Amino acid sequence: MSLFKHLLRNPTAKSYSYSSPSIIMPSNLILTCLSHFTTDASPSTVQLTQYSGLGPTKANEKPRVVVLGSGWAGCRLMKGIDTSLYDVVCVSPxxxxxxTPLLASTCVGTLEFRSVAEPIARIQPAISREPGSYFFLSHCAGIDTDNHVVHCETVTDELRTLEPWKFKISYDKLVIALGAEASTxxxxxxxxxAIFLREVHHAQEIRRKLLLNLMMSDVPGISEEEKSRLLHCVVVGGGPTGVEFSGELSDFIMRDVRQRYSHVKDYIHVTLIEANEILSSFDDRLRHYATKQLSKSGVRLVRGIVKDVDSQKLILNDGTEVPYGLLVWSTGVGPSTLVKSLDLPKSPGGRIGIDEWLRVPSVQDVFAVGDCSGYLESTGKTVLPALAQVAERQGKYLFSLLNRIGKAGGGRANSAKDMELGDPFVYRHLGSMATIGRYKALVDLRQNKESKGLSxxxxxxxxxWRSAYLTRVVSWRNRFYVAVNWATTFVFGRDISRI
Amino acid sequence: MSLFKHLLRNPTAKSYSYSSPSIIMPSNLILTCLSHFTTDASPSTVQLTQYSGLGPTKANEKPRVVVLGSGWAGCRLMKGIDTSLYDVVCVSPxxxxxxTPLLASTCVGTLEFRSVAEPIARIQPAISREPGSYFFLSHCAGIDTDNHVVHCETVTDELRTLEPWKFKISYDKLVIALGAEASTxxxxxxxxxAIFLREVHHAQEIRRKLLLNLMMSDVPGISEEEKSRLLHCVVVGGGPTGVEFSGELSDFIMRDVRQRYSHVKDYIHVTLIEANEILSSFDDRLRHYATKQLSKSGVRLVRGIVKDVDSQKLILNDGTEVPYGLLVWSTGVGPSTLVKSLDLPKSPGGRIGIDEWLRVPSVQDVFAVGDCSGYLESTGKTVLPALAQVAERQGKYLFSLLNRIGKAGGGRANSAKDMELGDPFVYRHLGSMATIGRYKALVDLRQNKESKGLSxxxxxxxxxWRSAYLTRVVSWRNRFYVAVNWATTFVFGRDISRI
Incomplete structure (x- = not known):
């Protein structure tokens, strides 16, 4: 009965009787369970409690690691952290x-959205099981390093479930893994x-818009010019994301649009605009190959700089107007507004400055990993590129470091000041991969642009490319789904329901 | 070159040279393809054409069947229509x-959304291949039966791709399969x-809201009362949809929430509110069984009539207030605003009135099928229930009838006035099925409430239940996906990513 006592406020204050939850319904099937609702909760017992956050951990609790963000760095760290040593609290919207490497494939239906999304509770099950570990669907609103406190605000998007709610979390160790923002x-x-291509909802928006444009262009009365505009897909930025998305799009056009939208198949085109060279981090030979393959599959490569973007056209530096129906923007990333606003030392380029142990050196117990962090100038090292593999490697290094600190008894706030941290983080580039559509990809295994190696x-x-990513997908469930999606796309083609 | 001629308006009117589309890029990888854009399209050639619809079919064209709607009736008809006799044009938002029978399972992740959505182009491939067959993503705005014309307006939802666009379609035969609206x-x-449960986007909204509420209820500082409210899922309406959704929810709670949201597992509850008996169309014994099973799995059955709905609570007729976090409304359907507004004869209950051959008898060449239609009083027959199996059977009957008319040369507008139509449509109920969660279902194979038969x-x-629906899923692709989804849910549990 008490389960429901807070749920009902009955102004008529009826009194219901109830025998047992396992009661068998009377044969006339009258549903009498209104008696579940009782009115014995006096208003005073259901007031808001004054508890507005997680306070500092007590001696009988495990030290608390707070992780801000749920990208490659944060999730790799959460996956490996020893939950017998620490409670983990993750804050992310x-x-x-x-x-991310498979996100471009979801825009055209080669893969399903859910196959590339891994719930945090599956990455670190302790978060949903341990009494002191939590996931909070919230933004970080600020960090008070003096008091070891993070300020948060809940994310509720358009659903009117609850007003945005502010709360505080005390940390023993703080890992900032907030990622970066798309550069404009x-x-x-x-x-x-423009639509970016960084989150699942971006891919969903691209897919909905692409299918809408395909259908709109078929409506009677639409002019030839308007048809061409609606079906002109423009990608700005020739890095791996832009190139992979262009390749997927041209695959979709060649295989699926020709068959399923045959009325408008001659109007759809893909243009890739890049200010410099496409895939600049790859070997010359591979770049050359990619350029040739993309052109062959109908992707128009344009060298140009975008000056202005309108809702139906963009304007290049030389004055050329490019009408478009779908515009995808992937020109790299830069520090987010939140990261810029944090009162912490910065690396060249404005990221959060870290030392070789990924610590923010001016304050206690704060670490930063992934795209939001960069080596301080004082370390003499160059800032690492904003790549998944850098973020993942940093997450991996940091969970070992934190586990070591925890085992040595330095898990609590301010208790690892003079601890010997061991080997610093060293990044070794394992190479780059990119798919360019039509069962073709590039694999560049050189450590950097100058060195020799396999390409x-x-x-x-x-x-x-496919095998490597299939083995890197985090869970067996999604590994299975990615394989099933690939197989069905091969056999049946891509799905075109606009849901 | 001409492919792109409408795409660019270059104010500087540069002249580019270009050799061949298969040109190999120069080795310095300079992207010179701006030459794809030419400026030889004079503005006068790219003006809007005056073409604002599909005019009456000509003698050298096939007669045109226009289908309004893409539900069970319309899709069954389109699947079976002989596209060598007719061009098919479908208008649907x-x-x-x-x-629909599997939609409830997608709300909690037992099935994926895409597994229950079948693109029309897969149901009737001619729509995307034949030059005279089309699918238009549009609403029907009105029907002019005197001139054999349908008025349409495009659907573009929130995407600013194109302003809503009006156009007309002339029909030789019109099939109205507009369905019904949820009754409030x-x-x-x-x-x-409240959220209805009739479209994929409804199921998506339910899933997003349920997962949001689960996460919000875990935020520090949320009162006990607010937690109970957020996690109180209320279903109004005890028909098959409401019962199946309640069963799926209780499965989700018992299997997945307990494991993955263990902090809040004791706060989540499901209440099913019904004014009369649940599953009133089923055998007494089955209803009794369902009531017992649902109560066992923690679903609270409440007999009551809802008087008023607020954003966080609903009020019953007796004054009881029921706070909720998620409210799903499934109390049956009634005629839509569009159907009500059509100047056509109506059946008792306000549906479009039809005769035994599913014709709208007062006008030429107009048929109505599915939930939007009902027998005219003059036929002496009672209006059939709004069930998928009625709609599907009517679609099946009507495509045979239209094919027969077409073969006999009556396909054109006004050319089948005095044709002998053969046997009228006769509905024979094949029974009802409903799942109630926990690997339990009801199967009632009696033809009506009074007759005897297997239950x-x-x-x-x-x-x-599972096997029957698996064989009824339209395409092999989705049949495969439904089986894969069921297997993965069994092995790995339901997915909880909120995407």
Whole structure:
């Protein structure tokens, strides 16, 4: 009975009788369970409690690691942290990690959205089981390093479930893994009109818009010019994301649009705009190959700089107007507004400054990993690129370091000041991969642009690309789904329901 | 070159040279393809054409069947229509059919959304291939039966791709399969606060809200009362949809919430409110069994009538207030605003009136099928229930009838006036099924409430239920996905990423 006592406020104050929860309904099936609702909760017992956060951990509790963010760095750290040593609290506006290298494939239906999203509770089950571990669907609103406290505010998007709610969390160790924001270089109209490709909801928006445009262009009375505009897909930025998305789009057009939208198949085109070279981090030979393959599959490669973006066209530096129906923006990332606003030392480029042990050196117990962090100038090291593999490696290094600190008894706030931290973090680049559509990919296994090493392009690389990513997908469930999605796309083609 | 001629308006009117589309890029990888954009399209050639619809079919074209709607009736008809006799034009605000009996399972992740959505282009491939067949993502705005014309307006929802666009379609035969609308009985606040369960986007909204509430209830500082409210899922309406959804929810709670949201597992509850008996169309014994099973799995059955719905609570007729976090409304359906507004004869209850051949008898070449239609009083027959199996059977009957008319040369507008139509439509009820969670279902194979026949409840019924629906899913692709989804849910549990 008490389960429900807070649920009902009955102004008529009826009194219901009830015998047992396992009661068998009378044969006339009259549903009498209103008696579940009782009115014995006096208003005073159901007032808001004054508890507005997680206070400092007590001696009988485990030390608390607070992780801000749920990207590659934060999730790798949470996966490996020893939950017998620490309680883990994750604060992030999304309850899953996105397997970003496969996100471009979801926009056209090669993969399903859910196959590239990994719930945090599956990455670190303690978060949903341990009494002191939590996941909070919230933004970080600020960090008070003096008092070891993080300020948070809940995310409720458009659903009117609850007003945004502010709360505080005390940390023993803080891991900042807030990631970065898509760069727009201050170009007018990008945020309003272009779609980025960083989250699952971006991929969903791209898919909905692409399918809408395909259908709209078939409506009677639409002019030829308007049809061409609606079906002109423009990608700005020739890095791996832009190139992979262009490749997927051209695959979709060649295989699925020709068959399923045959009325408008001659109107759809993909243009990739890049200010410099595409795939600049890859070997010359691979870049050359990619350029040739993309052109072959109908992707128009344009060298240009975008000056202004309007809702239906963009303008290049030389004055050329490019009408579009879908605009995807992937010109790299920069520090987020929150990261810029934090009162912490910064690396060249404005990221949170860290030392070789990934610590923010000016304050106690704060670490930063992934795209939001960069080596301080004083370390003499260059800032690492904003790559999943850097973030993942840093997350892996940091959970070992924190586990070691925890085992040595330095888990509590301010208790590891003079501890010997062991080997610093060293990054060794394992190479780059990118798919370019039509069962072709690039694999560049050189450690950097100057060094020698294996580089491959073509169908074999594509097999390497698929197998490598399939093994990297976090859970067996999603590994299974990615394989099933690939197989069904191969057999049945891509799904075109606009849901 | 001409492919792109409408795409660019270059104010500087540069002249680019270009050799061949298969050109190999120069080795310095300079992207020179701006030359794709030419400026030889004079503005006058790209003006809007005056073409604002599909005019009457000409003698050298096939007669045109226009289908309004993409539900069970419309899709069954389109699947079977002989596309060598007719061109098919479908007008609907969604480009897929929803396999409604499995929709409740998608709300909690037992099935994926896409597994229950079947694109129309897969149901009738001619729509995307034949030059005279089309699918238009549009609402029907009105029907001019005198001139054999349908008025349409495009659906573009929130995406600013194109302003809503009006156009007309002439028909030789018109099939009205517009379905029905969820009934709210004029109760204040239902439309604003409750979620229906009729479309994929409803299921998506339920899933997002349920997962949001689970996470919000874990935020520090939320009172006990607020937690109970957020996690109180209320279902209004005890028909098959309401009961199946309650069963799925209780399965989700018992299996997944207990494991993955263990902090709040004791706060989540399901209440099913019904004014009369639940599953009133089923055998007494089955209803009794369902009531017992639902109560066992923790679903609270309440007999009551909802008087008013607020954003966080609903009020019953007797004054009881029921706070809720999620409210799902499934109290049956009634005629839609559009159907009410059509100047056509009506059946008792306000549906479009039809005769025994599913014709709207007062006008030429107009048929109505599914939930939007009902027998005219003059036929002496009672209006059939709003069930998928009625709609599907009517779609099946009507495509045979239209094919027969077409073969006999009566396909054109006004050319089948005096044709002999053969046997009228006769409905024979094949029975009802409903799952109630925990691997249990009801199967009632009696033809009506009074007649005798097989009725089953329990695990065996559940197997019958699953197998029956698996074979009814329209495409092999979705049949495969439904089986894969069921298997993964069994092995790994339900997915809880909130995407």
């Amino acid at each position: 999304r309850n899953h990690m996105v397997f 270089f201050g170009i007018h109209g990008v945020k309003e009109n 491959l392009a073509g169908f074999l690389s594509w097999l390497v | 969604r480009n897929h059919m929803v396999f 009985f004029g109760i204040h606040g239902v439309k604003e606060n 089953l409840a329990g695990f065996l019924s559940w197997l019958v």
